[in-house]
Amino acid sequence: MSWDDFFIKNSKLVLHIYNQLRNTYFTPPLEDVFGVFKYVQLNEIKVVMIGDIPYKSTRDISDIAFGTKVSNHQPPLLLERIYANLENTVSTFQRPFNHHLDKWLKNGIFLCNFCFTRTIADPLPYHYHLLWEPFINNLVHYISNDHSVVFMLFGSKAISVRKSINEIKSSVVEAPHPIYEYNEFKKSKCFCKARELACELGFTIQW
DSSP, X not given: OOXXXXXXXXXXXXXXXXXXXXXXXEESOGGGTTTHHHHSOGGGOXXXXXXXXXXXXXXXXXXXXXXXXXXXXXXXXXXXXXXXXXXXXXTTOOOOSOTTOHHHHHTTEEEEEXXXXXXXXXXXXXXXXXXXXXXXXXXXXXXXXXXXXXXXXXXXXXXXXXXXXXXXXXEEEEEXXXXXXXXXXXXXXXXXXXXXXXXXXXXXXXX
16 A cells, blocks of 8 residues: 555546645645655654644645644644643643654654635635545545554544544544634643653654
């Protein structure tokens, strides 16, 4: 199994997504939509972190979920709250200077969203999630059937893909959304739980 195999199997679905986006202003740029696949190979994945939609701000747009290409400035609110949770619950965590999260990527942490794109228009069209739902469900099914990993699902949209995860092989941590459910997220120890589950599966996570 490989990413090439996955995209071949889902080629019609990807073409449909591209066709739907053709006359739409969206972020990130087309060349960055599937950027995360070039950073983490399928057999290297230890953790899959799933959010909801990419950043909207031009400054924050990146080719991976959660991370941003801006390095020496204040991180976006979503990432700031993830850092704060880690600082409060994982004693060894240190904020990276590189907010693109290259260290996480190199350690097999696959960063993606329920939707790999978002429209520039505000608010997001109510049906927009339906465009990406088959793709993300096929993706988590494919990964979880390849080998054991830990899935971290942030918020209700991400949690909805749990039905497609093979939990005989893999483990799942459901987490409140870092922005929309901040009080609950602040009290959660989702990163500690993920590390514990990783140990049970036979590997370690370096946050």
